[in-house]
Amino acid sequence: MIYLDNSATTRPFMEVVDSYTKASLTFFGNPSSLHRMGTEAEQLLLKTKEQIAGILGISSSEIIYTSGGTEGNNLAIKGTAYQLKGRGTHLITTAVEHASTIEAFRSLEAEGFKVTYLKPGPTGQVTAEQVKAALTNQTILVSIIHVNNETGIIMPVEGIGELLKGYPKVRFHIDHVQGATKVPLRLAHGLIDLVTFSSHKFHGLKGTGFIYKKDGLRLTPLFHGGGQEGALRSGTENVAGAVATAKALRMAMELYEERHDKLLHLRNQLLEGLSEIEGVVINTPKELAAPHIVNFSIPKMKPEVIIQALSKRDIHVSTKSACSTKRSEPSHVLLAMGVGKERANSAIRLSLSYLTTEDEVSKALQELQHLIPELLEVVK
Ligand SMILES: Cc1ncc(COP(=O)(O)O)c(C=O)c1O
Structure with missing residues (x-):
């Protein structure tokens, strides 16, 4: 998992x-x-x-x-x-x-x-x-x-x-x-x-x-x-x-001291890998964001499709905030940032913790690198 x-x-x-x-x-x-x-x-x-x-x-x-x-x-x-x-x-x-x-x-x-x-x-x-x-x-x-x-x-x-x-x-x-x-x-x-x-x-x-x-x-x-x-x-x-x-x-503050840089590195690895996938738009500006959240959109695709496909592979991510994911409205956060409805409607959030490993991030990225082009082909 x-x-x-x-x-x-x-x-x-x-x-x-x-x-x-x-x-x-x-x-x-x-x-x-x-x-x-x-x-x-x-x-x-x-x-x-x-x-x-x-x-x-x-x-x-x-x-x-x-x-x-x-x-x-x-x-x-x-x-x-x-x-x-x-x-x-x-x-x-x-x-x-x-x-x-x-x-x-x-x-x-x-x-x-x-x-x-x-x-x-x-x-x-x-x-x-x-x-x-x-x-x-x-x-x-x-x-x-x-x-x-x-x-x-x-x-x-x-x-x-x-x-x-x-x-x-x-x-x-x-x-x-x-x-x-x-x-x-x-x-x-x-x-x-x-x-x-x-x-x-x-x-x-x-x-x-x-x-x-x-x-x-x-x-x-x-x-x-x-x-x-x-x-x-x-x-x-x-x-x-x-x-x-x-x-x-x-315990979490101790991990902040020990693993903050590692967390940042994992987050950057995700951001870089995702930005290379065709059809993906990154919503999290690297220099202005916390070390544990990555948000991106696939404007041509419903985020639920990706989430379910990843879930079948035992990889668990979400659309926007957990409290509002059950409502299928566009993200009010992305809308307020002026990115447009299509991007606000198709956002996916990956969020890490100090317990996330390098191996997990690499595997998730590999799956996304395969899945996104495949699914984009289907919705074409
Ligand atoms: C920024 C922010 N504020 C408040 C809350 C609500 O916290 P709780 O789930 O403990 O009620 C959350 C939960 O996702 C959150 O992300």
Whole structure:
């Protein structure tokens, strides 16, 4: 089996699953309970936050556990909008966000907020100048995806953060779900207010994740109940999931140090091999993209045909983002980049992880080199 759909989800590290099992069986007490088992679970939960904070260079009080990226984006975006609506009702994001961001903004629009969706240039990036031009005295939030989940393109978030330093009333949120452990994001310098993480994208478990929320900043909670996670995320804490998240983050960051260059090399090998196949158009600009995502189109072909043909050979890739692949609309990301409907309709995404081998990439490339001309012959 060759798995090249790591942007949809990654295989959890065995050590992560082991740590989850161990913590579930040993520390099953409710962290809110007053007895020893409750206290031990609470202490373990705090320890996981200290571990994550140590890795990210932040304070443990700045971590709020969630069920993953979708919840994290919703909490950061809606939580800010509701908290600051007395100050202003204008929000800025981009036209190339993940569905969990776009739909959160759409729901806010339905409630009366005004949203500017910045359109990227042909490189897929938006600029700090565009953000500056969109700011009004009503703006309360700017939310930008760091690494695009379809194309791998990296947004210039540090430049946007620098710009927003001059606008202290505007909060800055980053969807770092695809960037985490692949593309560095400095949190310690304080330019960013809120950041979303999802553990299953870095070999943790599905249904786990967290947001970074700068100390002192207030959000309106979306869930109400027992007041866990500083009253921002009520519900009995997933202590074992937190243990697994801390473990996955540590292991994936170690792999970043060891294997980042190798991952980049594999990605480049794929890009070069694909660009030599007739009928293929590359959508991922090498210099501007993360090391694990390759997006290309075969304008004359339905992507499902390639995906099924590869799947029969036990090679697993996807069209666009996993959340929207079941809908056969063109990619909103590629459309916003202005590549045209045909290319936006025929995109395929290959996504790697630190566990992907050279052999797997070579085999997948060989299959594509055979398959694409064969299938193009059929649709002629
Ligand atoms: C950029 C981005 N943001 C958010 C999400 C949602 O994360 P989750 O699957 O943990 O809800 C994803 C998932 O694909 C993503 O790629």
